[in-house]
Amino acid sequence: MCYYEQYSMPCGDWKWGNFRAHCSKEYRTGETCGMKLVWESIGLPDNCKYCIKIETKRGKIRKEKERIKRWRQEGNRRASISQSEEAIENMEREIWDLNEQRASVRHQRNM
Numbered sequence: 001m002c003y004y005e006q007y008s009m010p011c012g013d014w015k016w017g018n019f020r021a022h023c024s025k026e027y028r029t030g031e032t033c034g035m036k037l038v039w040e041s042i043g044l045p046d047n048c049k050y051c052i053k054i055e056t057k058r059g060k061i062r063k064e065k066e067r068i069k070r071w072r073q074e075g076n077r078r079a080s081i082s083q084s085e086e087a088i089e090n091m092e093r094e095i096w097d098l099n100e101q102r103a104s105v106r107h108q109r110n111m
Ligand SMILES: [Zn+2]
Pocket: 009, 011, 012, 013, 047, 048, 049, 050, 051, 052
């Protein structure tokens, strides 16, 4: 077991930071083992990159939905609406992918 810094982010995700110390068992070999322990937890001001991307896409979806609402009131904008709905669908798929990635890299070093 070896000790690392841990960065925690407001979104609730966290990642490993710099290596800090060997545990007594690994000290002799001078190598780091696979087991990581928290040396110190450091709070970061920003969400992880996945949550930031997801948040940006959610904002865009909100805007598209507002546009659709406006177009519905205007009438005669069916083409724009269906285009916009398609864009929303794509972004929702991307959010789903980002959530998958976020779950799979969770607690790994390169987040
Ligand atoms: Zn996050």
